[in-house]
Every structure is written in structure tokens, then in C-alpha cells.
Ligand SMILES: Nc1ncnc2c1ncn2[C@@H]1O[C@H](COP(=O)(O)OP(=O)(O)OP(=O)(O)O)[C@@H](O)[C@H]1O
């Protein structure tokens with residue numbers, strides 16, 4: 001209940017300045033418009049291969065950098081103000097995280113519409129299941145981002161996270177499938193969770209729902225979500241008396 | 242209302258608070274007075290469950306600080322030293338959120354916000370953002386965030402620092418009224434000796450993390466054979482208490 005009160009509040013705030021929704025979706029949209037046509041003609045794959053990658057890029061850019069919000073809340077005493085109420089610590093985290101998931105879903109739908117205009121064709125069921133994976137990814141990334149924002153020195157949060165996002169994104173095979181990678185890079189990428197998510201969404205967009213990549217991607221997303229929320233709550237709590 | 246024994250906090254090597262004992266009864270306005278870095282904010286953050294004490298025991302508003310922090314949170318209000326709202330948030334929305342988190346229903350929250358804003362002479366500012374408010378208005382909005390659920394006990398960390406003398410006197414009136422109308426217990430920190438003198442029933446002076454003396458302003462003056470609380474501070478610590486308002490971190 002408290003979670004939803006907070007989520008509503010944050011969503012109101014986000015829509016109050018609509019730029020908040022666009023922010024984070026700009027980069028993937030640029031890739032789609034300026035890199036997509038090139039990729040489509042490269043012979044590597046079509047829009048069905050690229051757009052799932054751009055969705056994961058969107059997740060990293062949008063939910064992954066969500067911690068920025070809490071940096072300001074901490075600086076202006078807002079976080080302490082919330083922490084001194086009886087609201088559960090899990091709610092204080094989830095209220096924000098759910099907002100980020102909703103924002104990400106809206107951004108993802110916009111990106112998908114743009115992709116569709118360029119030539120993406122994927123079955124509706126596959127797209128819906130892909131969006132579910134994206135939601136789990138958003139929950140994980142936002143939780144981790146908040147945890148990092150509370151633990152890392154304020155002025156370091158922005159440079160560190162925006163640097164960490166780059167290798168994670170490249171290793172996920174978002175732009176070019178990892179099947180093209182040399183062996184060492186392929187192996188390295190298997191240690192990052194996002195590769196499995198990208199491949200699962202590609203599988204779903206191709207309509208192969210019962211394939212191994214889809215299964216693996218789902219398992220990895222679930223485990224990551226549970227672990228990330230646990231880490232997030234622990235850090236929200238450990239700041240307490 | 243507050244019972245504290247041996248409360249301490251270490252930040253690494255820094256002993257910010259060293260074995261504080263204090264008792265506050267219901268309905269008192271108590272001033273917590275001390276120079277920069279004395280440990281006032283650290284003590285308040287511990288008593289409001291925001292910071293885990295290194296050692297000690299405390300009962301706040303009838304609840305054990307360690308065993309029942311949620312109970313403490315339900316019964317107290319806390320207004321921090323810096324800001325309580327981010328500069329571009331909408332005052333009314335933030336206050337309603339705060340009221341909801343304190344357990345009020347939606348309509349109840351809306352009514353309570355309007356009522357409290359009126360009580361603090363802030364009617365009509367619900368659509369404004371803190372950047373557009375005067376220092377005194379902004380500080381009263383901060384104070385409102387701590388009063389929405391009508392707590393029996395409220396902690397105010399430097400409620401008047403950075404305000405001009407008139408706004409400060411105005412704030413004193415508001416604090417006095419809280420006690421008169423609602424029987425609220427107020428525990429506030431201050432740098433201003435004349436504030437403690439004018440507003441508080443009782444004063445605790447803290448220096449280097451220890452309470453060095455306490456009593457009513459009158460008792461302190463006669464005990465230390467001093468004319469003003471400034472002289473008391475000088476007599477107890479051998480130092481002057483800096484009085485000029487400091488830059489506030491969050492303004
Ligand atoms: N998070 C922290 N980490 C390390 N040291 C801290 C921390 N918070 C406070 N301190 C130190 O603890 C001591 C007491 O600080 P505190 O903020 O409680 O003082 P104060 O009496 O509120 O001062 P002021 O009047 O300036 O607000 C200071 O030496 C301060 O540097």
C-alpha cells in the first residue's frame with residue numbers, strides 16, 4: 001500500500017516534467033534511427049535482432065541510472081524525511097523501483113513503435129513476453145542503482161555508473177550478436193547477465209518461445225531481480241538505527 | 242517523553258557523542274545548545290532512528306529505540322537541520338505524501354495539509370516550489386513536514402538558523418503555540434543563546450559530545466553567577482559560543 005502511494009507520487013513527479021520520460025530513451029532511439037538502417041543492411045540480422053538489444057540498452061540507460069534521483073533526495077533531506085516515517089523500508093525502495101519500471105515500459109513501447117515504423121515485425125505474444133523480461137530487468141537495475149547511489153560518494157555516482165554501463169552494454173551483445181565475437185570475448189560476455197536477457201528477447205521476437213535462450217534469459221532475469229531487491233533493501237535498512 | 246542513558250556515537254575515530262544522559266518530560270520545550278560540531282545533530286539523528294548509536298539506551302515517546310524503532314517513528318516528528326524538500330518539488334504534493342506515509346487517508350491528508358499550512362501562516366503556497374519561497378516560509382514548510390501526524394514529540398534541528406530576527410521571533414511564536422494548543426513536547430537545537438533564553442523551559446548545553454550543564458535558563462544563570470546564557474557558556478567551557486548564523490548547506 002505504502003509502495004503504491006510512493007509509486008503514484010513519483011510517477012506524478014516524472015510526468016510533471018515530461019522530459020523525465022524522454023530522458024534515457026534518447027540514446028536507444030538514436031541508435032535505432034541512425035544505426036538501425038545500417039545494421040539492417042549489414043547481413044548480420046534484421047530489426048528483430050537489433051531492437052531487443054536496444055531495449056536492453058534502454059534498460060541500462062534508464063533504470064540503471066535511476067540512482068541519480070536518490071542522490072538529490074539524499075542531499076536535500078528528502079530521504080531522511082521519508083525514513084523517519086513508519087513506512088516499511090522495502091516500500092521505500094519498491095515505491096521508487098516500480099516507478100522506474102513503469103517509466104521504462106512506456107519508453108520501451110515508444111521504442112518498439114519507432115522500430116515498427118522502420119520495419120520491425122515480431123509476434124504480439126513475443127513482444128509482450130519480452131516486455132515482461134524488461135520489467136524484471138528494470139526492477140533489478142533500479143534496485144542496484146539505488147543501492148550504489150546510497151553507498152558510493154555522491155560526486156562519484158554519476159561518473160562510475162555511466163562508465164560501468166558501457167562495458168556491460170557492449171558485452172551483452174546488444175549491438176551485434178555475440179555469436180560473431182572471438183572466443184575470449186564470447187566467454188567474457190557469458191559472465192554478464194544482460195547477454196542472456198538480450199538473447200531471450202531475440203528468441204521471443206523470433207517466436208521461439210520454448211527455446212534454451214528464452215529459458216536461460218528468464219531464469220537469469222528472475223534470479224537477478226530477487227538478488228538485486230534483496231541487496232537494495234539491505235542497504236536501505238543498514239542506513240538505519 | 243525522552244529517557245536517554247549513555248548514548249554514544251563514534252564515526253571511525255571521531256567520538257561525536259560521548260555518553261549523553263538526558264530526560265525530557267511531556268509538554269516541555271527543551272533547548273539543546275552547543276557550538277558547531279558539538280554533537281547536536283548526531284544526537285537527534287540517533288533519537289529519531291536515523292542513525293544507529295554505538296552504545297547506550299533510550300526510550301523515545303514511550304518506545305524503546307532499539308526494540309521498536311517503528312513505534313518511535315509513528316510517535317515523533319523530525320525536522321532536520323538542512324532542507325526537507327527538494328528545491329523544485331511542489332509543496333502541497335510533498336506534504337500530502339508525507340501525511341500519507343504517516344498513515345493518514347487521502348482526504349484526511351489533504352485536509353490536514355490545508356489546516357497545518359493555515360496554522361503556520363502558509364495558506365495558498367501549496368502549488369509553489371521551495372525555491373520560490375522566502376527563507377522563513379521555507380523553514381515553516383520544513384517544520385510542517387514534521388507535524389502532519391500530530392506527533393506528541395517533535396525534534397527541531399536548528400529551526401531558526403539563517404532567518405532574520407523577525408522571522409526568528411515569528412518562529413518562536415509558532416513553537417510556543419504548538420505546545421499551548423496541542424501539548425506538544427519540543428526538543429530543539431540552537432546556536433542562539435537568546436533563543437534558548439526566550440523560548441525554552443530548560444536548556445542542555447553540549448560540548449565535544451558531552452552534556453556539560455543543564456537547567457532552566459534562570460537556574461543556569463544563578464548557578465554560574467552569570468548575567469546571560471552566553472556568560473554561562475563561557476563559564477562552563479571557557480570559550481565563546483559562536484553566534485553569527487552560518488551558511489546553511491542546503492540553501
Ligand atoms: N557522517 C559522519 N561521518 C563522520 N563524522 C561525522 C559524521 N557526522 C558528524 N560527524 C562529526 O561528528 C561531530 C558532531 O557533529 P554534529 O553534526 O552532530 O554537530 P552539531 O552539534 O550538530 O554541529 P552544528 O552546530 O555545526 O550543526 C563533528 O565532529 C562531525 O564532524
Ligand SMILES: [Mg+2]
Nearest residue numbers: 281282283322
Ligand atoms: Mg547540527
